[in-house]
Amino acid sequence: MKNILVQVEALKKYFPVKRGLLYKIAGWIKAVDQVNLEMEKGKTLGLVGESGCGKTTLARTMLRLIEPDSGEIYFREQPITRISPQALRNLRQDMQIVFQDPFNSLDPRFTVSRTISEGLQVFQSLSKSKLADQVRELLAVVGLPDDAINRYPHEFSGGQRQRIGIARAISLKPSFLVLDEPVSSLDVSVQAQIINLLYELQERFALTYLFITHDLNIIRQVSDEVAVMYLGKIVEQAVNADLFNRPQHPYTKILLEATPIAHPKERKPRAILKGEVTSAMHLPSGCRFRTRCPSAMDICSRQEPALKEIAPNHRAACHLL
């Protein structure tokens, strides 16, 4: 039996697009559309997709940083979509987020100590010296020097700033951590350092990660399970090895094909996806991917394919399957 920490059922979030003098609603962006997900405790779920596909909205809605329009989120089997603000506040200790851009997600006027200890001050009444001890411990955990404590974000490099962001996120000992493109803005050699740190923390504190990125190489490396998102929908989900060795959905296949090769000896002519990601406001009828799909059929414009189990622990949404 799987030990599920977070579960999402038919989650939906549409954003209105307002236009003109009277600010009338001109349409809807279906950022998250009927998404179902299960996250196993202590594991990493990789969420991959191109920009604008709704990855970040999905994650933020799961944390209730954005209110869903409909659907249900379960955390430790408790529904949390309609809990009281007080209960939600307490729950925040248990679910945290690390943001993409370490340059904009830290307050430039806060010292490292204040940034990291803010959560502790809100939720735990600690004496000043106890608080400082905790901050020092957190700095050590994420691999920052002791003297970082009274310095400001601008004094640190991108990788170090990301470490500060991670220290802040784990300060309240959460069990669920959303990592929103945590290494995308870092240099390759620093990316490796941060990924190793995230592995260590996961083992040490039994963390469950939702790892969001557009980089399939990173997803392949860090995830136990992978979900591929296209225009607000999960189109394929499988355990790591299955997804990379036996991709089923045409979009997943094309994404894998488009990922740069690791060695020049692998150079080959490749099938390349034509066109751009369709606007999330003007979705095609039926399957959202059909306008770019190399194997689109008649039925694809008429009926939207459901996400169905095609092999054990392998789900995909395509009429071909």
Next chain:
Amino acid sequence: MTEILQINNLHTYFNTDTAVARAVEGASFNISKGETLALVGESGCGKTVTALSIMRLVPAITGEIVQGEIIFQGHNLLNLSEFEMRAMRGQKIGMVFQEPMSSLNPLFTIGYQIQEAILAHQRMSKQQAKSQVIELLNKVEMPEPGQRYSDYPHNLSGGLRQRAMIAQALAAHPELLIADEPTTALDVTIQAQILKLFSRLKQTKEMSILLITHDLGVVAEIADRVCIMYAGRIVEEAGVLPIFNQPRHPYTDGLLKSIAARNYSRQRLMVIPGVVPEPANKPGGCAFHPRCRRADLTCRREMPEHLETESGHKVSCWHPL
């Protein structure tokens, strides 16, 4: 092969309030006719400053080319007057900048901006220029080029803007194209399209390309030869296969290892410890020594020479692999 560009011992410095940032410090390399050379390094290593030096676009307020030669088709660009240099830019050497979002002027149509580049170097009627622009847009595989001609940059997606930038750089048929991180801001499927476009340009034209990137995947896809840059110098230079098969510099080796392990799920990455030094505060001796496993006293004290270890493979290291 004939060399189209030779850079000898280039030094470009920037004066800050407190120190001199030696962004490029003794870089030397050549590009042959029809060759694609990748200049690879992490942020702050001096890649972009090298490109700006070739174009003589280093901001004059703080920056200065202190020493060195940039020989393009037999002429030292550093000895040209500003007037003569203008004839070079665009006509002989084209450049694609990193950010397609901010490098196009939002107030002018795509067509106008490309036409401007043509009319700056050739006498022809506006009508002729327009048909040339449409031809160029066709060449970079812009969908509906006639319509795109009168679109503004904000009407286009990132990938299409990058195509417009490339069309602009190709407008006067340059013999050398400098592309500074041309795919960094793009999604993988769009990146694959742009890389395919570059390989086609390589085949159909006798044009040399200087590709600046931090992404070894992109290098593996299209480079003929590679220069690895670290702290303002070229530390290793070789054909693309030898670089990937048998890197000699510990830094190159570290970079390759930090991406190579991505094929295997959930393994600790080989890591280069530390970060790239600030250009104003570089360590003495070999600039890589604080991060290098093989470093000894010589490395701390003396800068290694850039020596040819085997035909076409040069490395700056006291203890090459």
